[in-house]
Structure formats: structure tokens, C-alpha cells
Amino acid sequence: MELVAVTSAPLPAPHLSLMTSGAIYMGQEIQLQCTAPENYPEGTFHLYSHSTGEQLQTAQAPETKNSVMFTIQSSYAMKSIECFCKYQCYVGNEIQVSEVSNVLSVTINVPVWVFVVVGLVGLLILVASVLVTVYLLRRNKKKKQEERDKDSIWIDQQMTPDWSDGNHNMVYDANSVSKTDISNTYLSNVDSQMESRSPVPFSSFRT
Structure with a gap:
């Protein structure tokens, strides 16, 4: 719970510094240290978002210590963060609040594996298409x-x-059979049909 100051005189501003070394990537923990002047130990420290003014974390300094450590878990949606801090402590019998610290801006980089995954997914989509x-x-x-x-x-x-229609009518390929072959086959079929017919009796006498 944040304490409410009863005095109008602000305490000296603390200093906010980045303790995580090297490049910072998405999903990585970020450590920030808020340090008050040495003659203001055991204070209660508050970390705020510079863009929204929202209080992010609160930490109590150990006995005889004038600084605390804040740990922020960066998300994969973050591109950067900007924070500031302040503290409050007893001065005599009264609680006094400090001025705000410097604004610390931290750039969050995209890991290499994200580019690899995106490239592989794009390649798979292309191959599937x-x-x-x-x-x-x-x-x-x-x-x-x-x-x-x-x-x-x-x-x-x-x-x-046998390429016939069952009624002695042959079907021929015009490119493979000559006209003479077709005529001979046709005449043979006609002769065969005439021979199979019964002769009609003929008589010269009139009835």
C-alpha cells in the first residue's frame, strides 16, 4: 500500500538504472535499480510506467539500504519500456515523498529465432500453396x-x-480398309443372305 506524505517538501530524487547487461530480447527479465541518496535508507520505492503513469511495482529497501531492485518480465508484444521511480521514507516523525527519478528507456530486441520461425512458417506456406x-x-x-x-x-x-453390329453389317476403319475389300465383303454378305432364302415355286399354269 502506498503511503501518503503529510509534508509538501519533496525529498531528493532517486536514480533509476538498468542492471541487466547486454542486449535485451523479448521474453527476457529486465532488472532495474532505484537508488535514493545515502542519507535516506529503508525507504519504500515505487516503479511507474512513464507512458501511462501506472504504478508497476513496489519494494521495501532492506535495513540500512537505500536502494531496491525491480524485475520486469518483458512480453513478446513489447518493443520498449520507459519507467521512472520515486521513494518515500520517514524524516523524523513524518513521511516524506521524493521527486521523480530520471526516465529510463529500454529497447527490447527481437530474438534471432523469431526471424527463423517466421521464415520457416512462410516457407511452409509457400510450399503448401x-x-x-x-x-x-x-x-x-x-x-x-x-x-x-x-x-x-x-x-x-x-x-x-468382331466390330459388327450383329446384323451382318460390318463397321470398318476408312483408313485401314480399301474400298475393294469393303465391296467384296458386302457382296459376300448379299450372296449368303440369298442362299439362305427358300426358293419360290414357279408354275406356268393358271388356276
């Missing part, structure tokens, strides 16, 4: 070929395997 496109093209080509095959069929389903 190509495979789907190839599949659709092949299926469309196969469908068109089947339609062309259906349109090219001209033989009646009732035709026998």
Missing part, C-alpha cells in the same frame, strides 16, 4: 482429358467384339 496449385492443375487436366475421351467415343455399345 505450390503443392495445392499443382494438384488442382493436374486434377483439372485429368478432368478435361476424361471429357475429351468421352466425346471421342463413336462405337455403339451394342457392337460385338
